[in-house]
Amino acid sequence: MGSPMRGRCVEVVFVDDLAPKTEDITFDEERLKAKLSLMGFNGVFFPLKVLRKLPKLLRENDFKVWLILLKTESGWEVVEASLNKPKKVLGVAVDLGSTGIAFYVYDYLKSQLVEKYSILNPQIEVGEDILTRLHFARKEKNLEYIRKITVEAINKELIKFGKDEVFYLSICGNTVMSHFLAGLPVDNIFMEPRSPVVKDYGIRKAEEYQLDAHPLARTYVFPSVGPYFGGDIIAGLFYSGIHRKEDGFYFFIDVGTNAEVVLGNRDFLLACSGAAGPALEGGIFECGCQAKPGAITTVRITKEELEYQTLNQEKPVCICGSGVIDLIAELFKAGLLSYEGKLLPNFMKERFKKLEDELVFIVAFKEETSHGRDIYIKESEIKSFLRSKGAMHTILTLLCEKVGLSFEDIERFYIAGTFGNHIKVESAVTLGMLPKQALYKAEGLGNAAGEGALKFLIEPNLDEIKHILRNTTFIELNKEPRFMELFAGSRFIPVE
């Protein structure tokens, strides 16, 4: 009888024994609904298109039928009825990031993930950073342009999977990305009084977004809590499961364009976000980059030598966020950096160089790199990093203070994002970015947002997501005088 799982976004079921009995007059649809109800499907809607072919289908097939059901806000909708078992039934989760769009293709017949990959977000053409895109989108026709290229980029992939076989889409993105996808004006997201248009997109027909899937396919877009706290974080939290934890307290830390941090459990979720992200991710350094092949991810410095590793063991191209953390921590431990972030050329003097009147430290010499240029870090970049790590530590401290907790009370530090996958926790602790309690309690979640979107395809628990929305309290840093107090002391490297 169909799939063993009940209640995924898409269910493929086989129903038999549907013949009418002479004793009682019943309706084809009514008998089918009664059977489906016994199978756990309630609130089932049949489009006329399906009902029109149902009687013949049943009578030519000994009153048996295969159905494809989709989860709707209020129950289920039967979108296909057929003699034979459907050949391919897919769901697609999309993590709509401002840089990349990640796709997760889930096969409902095999009950497994069959494909997972990323493409570049075509919006980059309009502007690398979100602010440029926001500015561009102020004109109505430009907003429509951004919407169109975004939807077209997704559609190009959907067509590859077989668009009529894609029955569900689960999409998460930050507040701006979700607005772009839906073609909603973004003018008021960051302009006081700030007011994005939509909080909860809910489940809509894919055609409302002009997404090229099955004609009756549905699309779920994760809701936002606010301008800085979007559907990607909600999806990440949904994946992390901290909102379901009954005992203890948990941190969910997502470092993307912003650093978003949530502290809580089943009873409360206290959220905060700060512009700590770019510096931590490595994106804003002259030789920095996000994690990609050739990015320096780890660094080790002894009296004698400096060793580094790159992603995919390729020739170094740049240094990514986790590499920066490692580098700065190693510099400090080796005595080449003061607790205030001042470079100290005590040894390895060949690696220190003046560039435009500023001291820099060379991690990889031009002879070693793929592009033939030095990869280095500037003193000012180190100071900027220390401010960012200070902001991160301050956010963690502030959230704990808000609920009267200390770091000792934290059960687990979940770290999401590509950053979370590569970070050496020890270095982050050395620098005072994470508290020492994180040393044995940190756990990388990978792309929690994308995984959360995928999870929705399999466990579309709207109540859980509503619970997250309802229980989340968002703290704005600029309204917290205590932030500046804490921050002042956190911009240095802790000395034991």
Added chain:
Amino acid sequence: MGSPMRGRCVEVVFVDDLAPKTEDITFDEERLKAKLSLMGFNGVFFPLKVLRKLPKLLRENDFKVWLILLKTESGWEVVEASLNKPKKVLGVAVDLGSTGIAFYVYDYLKSQLVEKYSILNPQIEVGEDILTRLHFARKEKNLEYIRKITVEAINKELIKFGKDEVFYLSICGNTVMSHFLAGLPVDNIFMEPRSPVVKDYGIRKAEEYQLDAHPLARTYVFPSVGPYFGGDIIAGLFYSGIHRKEDGFYFFIDVGTNAEVVLGNRDFLLACSGAAGPALEGGIFECGCQAKPGAITTVRITKEELEYQTLNQEKPVCICGSGVIDLIAELFKAGLLSYEGKLLPNFMKERFKKLEDELVFIVAFKEETSHGRDIYIKESEIKSFLRSKGAMHTILTLLCEKVGLSFEDIERFYIAGTFGNHIKVESAVTLGMLPKQALYKAEGLGNAAGEGALKFLIEPNLDEIKHILRNTTFIELNKEPRFMELFAGSRFIPVE
């Protein structure tokens, strides 16, 4: 603040004070939803189309907006948002009869019925009676043809009202008519084991039926209880309100193609239908017709003369159902008819004539009629009528017996249909069609089906309709041995 009524199928509301406050970040849609909730609208859905223009609309209009909301299965949908109050907002109730289609146009801004008229059902082109149409529709392309001409006939009227201003349709018809409208196969409705396709059509987008209304308009089609008990009866019951009566017992009698009778109150609804209809309606008599201008509706016979009245005082064309009842009752009282239905030419001999070896009674001579032919009734037709009225009386008796009631216990006899508007209750009682208790307790409801569909536009109480569906028990006459026992004695005119 908009209309004083809340909860009609369509509501037009004005919402103001929607500016975002600096203290808390909220979303345009969220603030609007909060206001609507205070106004009594919960579970509100905004299509992206509306959301896309909302921010600009609000900001160019001092944060005020006019909205049009439609009732959906699970709440409301906002289908229009505008700066100015909408000019015309209509709902259309349609009584889809097998002969005529009645339209009721309701103006939601004026809160009143603005138009009411009927057109002929175009399906008549395919066949006068339902059986011919059912046979025709067995071929898939013929079914599609019937669906198309039916929808086109309705669309032709909708375009006149202004299709983009029609936001809701409420449609009732018998089980076959509803299937035709929805394009559903009718093959199995009357073939054992009987099984129509759909019981409860629910609220759907008008576009699913290809009805030409506002792009987001909704259509409600009344549900059926069974092949003989369709949405027209449900709508009629809904209008009569007997399902809400807390005290006493009530009859709802609808004489159309079939005679449908329901006995009950808030606690139960016992329904029965029989082929009593055509003979009672006058349709199957040689000189018979349904009520129309020139139809003889009342007859009076004294020793000296015969008097009759016609609808609209036009020259007589035919004799309708109520005229037949009157005529037969008067013939009997004058001594021109035996209790068994045998014509007795005791006087007025010029009115008795042999036609093809059968005695007939002339009501109007050819000199008086509009077509220059005699209008008469045949002895065999009288006998056929007596069987029909016997069936009606038997159904009433049977229903009472089923629940241990006598006619004394009946609070009211509601008689629906054009028939119910013209029938002289005294004559019906004389003939033993209605029990003598009906004499002061009968009440004509007019076109209860059409009025019920109209009522839905104003009070879309789905729970009430579900209550009717749930509480209705349908009795099949051919499965009731007691029917034949009772029927045997009821085919005569009662002699005091």
